[in-house]
Amino acid sequence: MVPRPRERAEQICFLLEDEGAHVLAIPLLELEPPTDPRPLQAAAELLRRFAWVAFASERGVTALVEATRTAGTLDLLRTRKLAAVGPGTAAALDAHGLEATLVASVSSGEGLAEALLPRLQPAEVVLLPAAEEGRRSIEEGLRAAGVTVERVAAYRSRPAGSAPEGWAEVVAHPPRCVLFGSPRTVEAFLGLPGAGALVPGLRAVAVGPTTAAALRAQGWEPAAIATSPTPPEWVEAAVRAVEG
Structure with a gap:
C-alpha cells in the first residue's frame, strides 16, 4: 500500500509493479493552502531579504514557486x-527550473540544519516554507546556532x-506492507x-x-528504512521488508 494518490506516486507505483507487486495507492492526507496565506505571499514579495531558502518537502517547493509567480519574483x-x-x-526544484545549491546527505530536518550551518555567512537570513503543522527541527537547529530563520x-x-x-x-485484504513517507501519514493511517x-x-x-521514529513512537517497529528518500531506494526497502 502506498498512502498517496497515484498521480503523486507514479514512479514508486511503477517500480513496485515491476517487482511484481499489486499496488494500492490510497491517499490518506489532503494538502491544502495554509490557514493564513498572507505570510507566504509576503515572503515571496520580500524575497530579496533572504540569502537562503530551505525546503523540507516537495510541496513546500510548489507552494513557494506559486507564490513567487503571483508576486513576480520567480x-x-x-x-x-x-x-x-x-x-x-x-x-522538485529542478522540475521548476531551479537548482539546489545544497542537498542534505541525511534526509531529515536535523540533517538539513546540520548541512546548512557551515555554509551560512554572518547575518544571512534563511526562509523556511514549511507545513503548517510540520516539525520544527530545522528552525530549532539553526536558531540554536544563532541563525535568523523566518518560517512561513x-x-x-x-x-x-x-x-x-x-x-x-x-x-x-490487508497488504503485505505499507510505505510511509512522513510522520503525519503514520498518524493518519493509525487513525483509520x-x-x-x-x-x-x-x-x-x-x-x-524521522518517519521510522514516528512508527516506533506508536509501538510499530519498521520492517525496513529506505537508505535515501528516492523512489528506487524506497522500493528497494519495500522488497527487503517483504522478503525479510
Whole structure:
C-alpha cells in the first residue's frame, strides 16, 4: 500500500509493479493552502531579504514557486541559494527550473540544519516554507546556532477522511506492507477504523529516520528504512521488508 494518490506516486507505483507487486495507492492526507496565506505571499514579495531558502518537502517547493509567480519574483528566486532536505525535494526544484545549491546527505530536518550551518555567512537570513503543522527541527537547529530563520506556513495537511476510497479493500485484504513517507501519514493511517487490528500483520516501510521514529513512537517497529528518500531506494526497502 502506498498512502498517496497515484498521480503523486507514479514512479514508486511503477517500480513496485515491476517487482511484481499489486499496488494500492490510497491517499490518506489532503494538502491544502495554509490557514493564513498572507505570510507566504509576503515572503515571496520580500524575497530579496533572504540569502537562503530551505525546503523540507516537495510541496513546500510548489507552494513557494506559486507564490513567487503571483508576486513576480520567480526570477529572483532563481538567484537565491536553495537548500533541499533530500533528492526528491531537489528534483522538485529542478522540475521548476531551479537548482539546489545544497542537498542534505541525511534526509531529515536535523540533517538539513546540520548541512546548512557551515555554509551560512554572518547575518544571512534563511526562509523556511514549511507545513503548517510540520516539525520544527530545522528552525530549532539553526536558531540554536544563532541563525535568523523566518518560517512561513506554505501548506497544511489533514486526514483525507474516516474512510478514504480503497480503505475497505485494505481492511478486507490487508497488504503485505505499507510505505510511509512522513510522520503525519503514520498518524493518519493509525487513525483509520480498523487500522490497529491490521498492524500486527503489516510490515511498515519508512522513507527515512524521522518517519521510522514516528512508527516506533506508536509501538510499530519498521520492517525496513529506505537508505535515501528516492523512489528506487524506497522500493528497494519495500522488497527487503517483504522478503525479510
